[in-house]
């Protein structure tokens with residue numbers, strides 16, 4: 055077909071065209087909202103209209119069968135409208151209490167063959183919100199860890215905190231499978247971060263055939279790569295050399311050049327960061343801070359990672375004041391006490407997090423460790 059007049063590269067359609075009628079009608083007129091029970095938020099408009107948003111935890115990667123089932127539910131209760139949040143929750147919107155009750159009963163009755171809930175309702179208020187996460191081994195090329203697998207293992211253990219309001223405040227957990235962090239680990243209460251610990255392996259014999267060397271050199275944020283020539287079986291080959299002392303194992307070069315892999319069974323694993331948030335309620339937004347520098351990859355259930363996430367969460371739940379986010383609690387009691395209470399071994403790697411962020415950990419002589 056001729057390509058003339060074909061509009062391309064126009065980005066996603068404007069979101070307003072997907073609004074349910076009640077949202078369109080009341081846009082900009084919402085007066086208040088309240089959480090009526092875990093997972094259900096009631097929005098009231100100045101026009102008197104009411105909307106109940108029912109939040110349902112969902113996985114990031116789901117089957118078409120499950121999508122069909124979600125659409126069937128949306129057709130039945132929500133006039134065919136449904137939305138997904140950035141944290142992989144499904145949100146159903148209904149406009150009266152009768153429909154709300156019917157929807158909640160219906161969702162509760164839908165289970166997987168193993169008896170677990172297909173559509174768990176929760177993730178609001180003082181709960182653990184659904185984990186926002188990246189792609190992991192399933193899709194991306196630079197992950198140090200899996201994403202969906204770790205999230206599933208962690209959320210199975212924390213499920214009770216998703217559908218209840220037992221915590222002092224909301225706890226946002228995030229996972230990114232490499233430090234390029236297309237997840238939100240830099241600003242989450244508890245962050246699970248995949249880390250590489252070894253520099254890329256340079257495959258001299260094939261590099262010049264699969265990579266553009268100037269591009270690879272330019273791709274390194276630390277200027278650690280320089281062009282080189284080697285001799286293999288009497289033939290000169292163009293390749294690169296990595297200044298290992300400069301490398302931060304980010305994998306950017308591998309993005310540009312498949313002959314520089316850095317995934318490694320022993321080098322790769324998980325770091326845990328805590329105390330970040332984007333909200334400015336009570337205290338300003340904060341970056342997450344490194345507390346556990348390395349946990350080995352332990353598929354399929356990542357028991358050590360699950361253990362530490364649970365330990366940090368439950369220690370916070372036991373000691374923090376109402377409404378205090380995890381980072382606010384740690385700052386109030388002091389980071390030394392945080393490490394003690396959570397029984398996390400303190401290492402020199404935990405002292406600083408971001409360059410020039412001097413006010414995050416104690417960097418003075420008064421730091422007690």
Ligand code: SF4
Pocket residue numbers: 188189190194195196197198230231232233234235236237
């Ligand atoms: Fe890929 Fe890194 Fe994003 Fe994971 S965090 S999906 S490895 S860019």
Ligand code: SF4
Pocket residue numbers: 253254273274275276277278279296300301302303304305306307308316
């Ligand atoms: Fe540079 Fe990152 Fe590649 Fe290391 S892993 S050489 S820092 S691009």
